[in-house]
Amino acid sequence: MKEAGATGLAAATSTLAPFGVRAQAPPDDGTPEQIHLTWGEDPATSVVVSWASPGAAVNARVLVGETLPASVAAARVIHAVQRSYTDGLNGQTVYTYHARVERLRPDATFRYSVTADNDRHREQPFSATFRSAPAGRAAFRWTSYGDLATPVTSWTLSSPQSRFAVEAVERFKPLFHLLNGDLCYANMNPASQPAVWADFGNNVQVSAAWRPWMPCPGNHEIEFNNGEQGFNSYLTRYTLPHNGTRFAGLWYQFRIGSALFISLSADDVVYQDSGAFVPGPAALQPAPGTGHAPIEPGTSLYIHGYSGGEQTAWLEKTLAAASNDHGIDWIIVQMHQDALSSSRNGNGSDKGIRERWLPLFDRHRVDLVLCGHDHDYERSWPVRGCNRDAGRDAATGITVDTLQPQPVITAEPVDGSFDTSHGTIHLILGGGGTSAPLDVFGVNAANGLAQAKVITRPNRPVTRPGATPGAQVFTKPGADALEDAIWSARRDTQTGYGIAVFDLDPGMAAGKTSITIRYYHAQGADRVPTANYELFETMVLAKQRRG
Ligand SMILES: [Fe+2]
Ligand SMILES: [Fe+2]
Numbered sequence: 243m244k245e246a247g248a249t250g251l252a253a254a255t256s257t258l259a260p261f262g263v264r265a266q267a268p269p270d271d272g273t274p275e276q277i278h279l280t281w282g283e284d285p286a287t288s289v290v291v292s293w294a295s296p297g298a299a300v301n302a303r304v305l306v307g308e309t310l311p312a313s314v315a316a317a318r319v320i321h322a323v324q325r326s327y328t329d330g331l332n333g334q335t336v337y338t339y340h341a342r343v344e345r346l347r348p349d350a351t352f353r354y355s356v357t358a359d360n361d362r363h364r365e366q367p368f369s370a371t372f373r374s375a376p377a378g379r380a381a382f383r384w385t386s387y388g389d390l391a392t393p394v395t396s397w398t399l400s401s402p403q404s405r406f407a408v409e410a411v412e413r414f415k416p417l418f419h420l421l422n423g424d425l426c427y428a429n430m431n432p433a434s435q436p437a438v439w440a441d442f443g444n445n446v447q448v449s450a451a452w453r454p455w456m457p458c459p460g461n462h463e464i465e466f467n468n469g470e471q472g473f474n475s476y477l478t479r480y481t482l483p484h485n486g487t488r489f490a491g492l493w494y495q496f497r498i499g500s501a502l503f504i505s506l507s508a509d510d511v512v513y514q515d516s517g518a519f520v521p522g523p524a525a526l527q528p529a530p531g532t533g534h535a536p537i538e539p540g541t542s543l544y545i546h547g548y549s550g551g552e553q554t555a556w557l558e559k560t561l562a563a564a565s566n567d568h569g570i571d572w573i574i575v576q577m578h579q580d581a582l583s584s585s586r587n588g589n590g591s592d593k594g595i596r597e598r599w600l601p602l603f604d605r606h607r608v609d610l611v612l613c614g615h616d617h618d619y620e621r622s623w624p625v626r627g628c629n630r631d632a633g634r635d636a637a638t639g640i641t642v643d644t645l646q647p648q649p650v651i652t653a654e655p656v657d658g659s660f661d662t663s664h665g666t667i668h669l670i671l672g673g674g675g676t677s678a679p680l681d682v683f684g685v686n687a688a689n690g691l692a693q694a695k696v697i698t699r700p701n702r703p704v705t706r707p708g709a710t711p712g713a714q715v716f717t718k719p720g721a722d723a724l725e726d727a728i729w730s731a732r733r734d735t736q737t738g739y740g741i742a743v744f745d746l747d748p749g750m751a752a753g754k755t756s757i758t759i760r761y762y763h764a765q766g767a768d769r770v771p772t773a774n775y776e777l778f779e780t781m782v783l784a785k786q787r788r789g
Pocket of ligand 2: 461578616
């Protein structure tokens, strides 16, 4: 990935085109597309506007001003920084632009437009509005899901539901959206990764140009030949708050009012191997112009431990600081993979997260963990600590220590609200819009209780059983262990699709503060995509306000 000023760049070729269109674009086309917002370092005063264009943009810039009435003519002009990369599989160069809009007034609405000297629409450039976050303790709403894909059904794992999911965010009009990983599954379409990202970006723009979408990387953001961990496509498109390490953009924190949001890159700690993979029998052939060698069958990009402990050290430091900050009532973590999932046909739970991060969540009283990865909805009871040696090997039945999370209560609270100062609630929100909903959950046939698969060791590729001797066909084994999912509180068996809506009430001094969570699901979407999201359940988290 390289960075350069946006002006005076030589034009270059590209074949990116707007949503669902594959026409050849002029090589010097700087028309903005895939426009999206993220929070800057302080959401009350800063927002980043990011976009892409088919070719290199000349003088790429944002015009921004406070609305009422819209007066972009009187706006500030903010020049964008260009970041580009050349896809390591098909050789296409992707141009992205990032403009940091600083010194905003908190809790105010702004109008902005995005353009360049070679913007085809420069007479009437794209424009939208956004709202800065409130400063200090205030009420606000956010939404979340993961595993979104694109609405273009020719791409593997894409589905029309992906469009409805983006529209659902707009229906609830949150201050911002958390997109918890597996953004577009470009790595499942290895010859066309930039085109898949473009379809994703243009779909998401319907909402993300109007309110920040804050992502975390999932296993499907890991791509061959695109950087050491395979995250170049992701990192080139997003500008995210600094974490002070050499892994910029992969994990970060931001704070709004009394809530601290922490976004993590769980591929660093999970045991499961689920990044880019060549199952065979054919090798994966990068385009000749890339200069890359064929990638042999059985190759997977396994990045477990990639930060060498830096991420966990950052997390510990960040959580310790939050514990000592009496202005922070709530700690919400988003990551892609799951520590507590009892999906039967999905990935299940991963012991890596339980080992590395759950003890930190316990010690520093994280309230909520929002994940995706398994394409369903599941809610845990508040959990703290774990039971040892409570699992068994899936093949042999021998006892395995899965670090089974321990629920602090196992019934809906009598007063109607969970006090998460006693335990962390995990939500699986993997129902964005893929073509692979998973709404079937594990059951222990012996006792009828909920059962979870647990991955307790690396599942690296192995020769597929039954393959013709000598055939280069590989698979990745599923979870190696099982446990009773004593921590599972609610599972949606009707559909894999939905969106969670969170309303934070800061409460009054010396009183209680609360978060009301409503999960809406798209009933019937497993058969026919639908715009209709109905309420599935409501829960309230409430605790004593600090400070
Ligand atoms: Fe996924
Ligand atoms: Fe995933």
